[in-house]
Amino acid sequence: MLAAALCGICASALTVPTAQAVSQEPTIVLVHGAFADGTSWDGVAADLRADGHHVVTPANPLRGPASDAQAIEGVLAGIDGPIVLVGHSYGGAVITNVSDPDVTALVYIAAFAPHQNEPTQLALDPIRYPGSRLLPPALAVTSTDAGLDAYVDPRYFREVFAQDVGEQTVTDMIAHQRSLALTANLEPSGPPAWATVPSWYLVAEQDRVIPPASQRAMAARMGARTSEISASHACLVSRPAAVADLIAEAADQ
Incomplete structure (x- = not known):
């Protein structure tokens, strides 16, 4: 009887890690776009972390979708468990080209x-x-x-990129601006991750970089769960709470 009881306890103990693995919370990886760096996600990341999410904001090399995707894949390789991959602007082209079986959701923010x-x-x-x-x-x-x-010429940065962001914050964004390889937007994309991974899309209705009509067309084509927000291309800076809410929705699925 004692041996049987001990076997039962051991068997129960062995099943615990499996149950924990099934319910493991995803890591949220935020990929910035062109003319920005990881600090563009600061507000969104703070909101997500305050709600208990694990967040990573890797550097995006901004050299081209294929090589940038490889760089992000290197970051993902060091993460255990499920991943929600988020891209803003050009970052969307990068996450589209990422191939990783642990990615369970893709979120496109004006991307x-x-x-x-x-x-x-x-x-x-x-x-x-x-x-x-x-x-x-x-x-x-x-x-x-x-x-x-x-x-983006600093004289036009706010007008084009972030018209709903305060001047001091825009000054900080300009200081953190990183340039994009001129050939990056001309590089043919690879097989799209969104063809097999559930996707979410946030359309920025006041976007002066990617026209909202273009955003809606891309979202519809990939069958994304789509929301809209009255904000500029820099909606992750001007409306971080709303952006974080959409990402959390994808993470909770």
């Missing part, structure tokens, strides 16, 4: 979501989706050791 063989630039087609102000002279070019990079 690019290209199909296979599409360049990100296609979503800014002025004929189909007029309205983007990400054009010269606001969009400027600089020479770097790696080649030509694009950046």
Whole structure:
């Protein structure tokens, strides 16, 4: 009888880790876009962490969707358990190209979501989706050791990128701006992760970078659970609580 009881206790103990693994909370990985760095997620990350979520904000190299996706995959490889992968702006093109079996949800925040063989630039087609102000002279070019990079001229940053963000915060955003390889938006995208992973999309209704009509078209094409917010392209900065709520919704599924 004692032996049988001990066996029963051991068997119960062995089942506990399995149950815990099934209910393991996902890690939320926030991938920033072009003309920004990880600090653009500060408000969103703070809200998510306050609610008990584990959040990671890796650096996005901004060299091109394929190589940037590989860099993010390297970060994901060091995370145990399920992952909710979130991309803002160009970060959406990056998460679209990430392949990792632990990713259980994709969340696009005013982001690019290209199909296979599409360049990100296609979503800014002025004929189909007029309205983007990400054009010269606001969009400027600089020479770097790696080649030509694009950046937003500070004189136009608030008008184009963050018209609903306070001037002091915009000054901080400009200080943290990182340039994007000029060829990145012309690189054909690979097989889209959103074809097999449940997706969420937040449309920024006042976006002056990616026209809202383009955002809606991308969200509809991938069958994303779509919400809209009256905010600029920098909605993650101007409306962090609302953005965090959508991400938490995806994490809780």
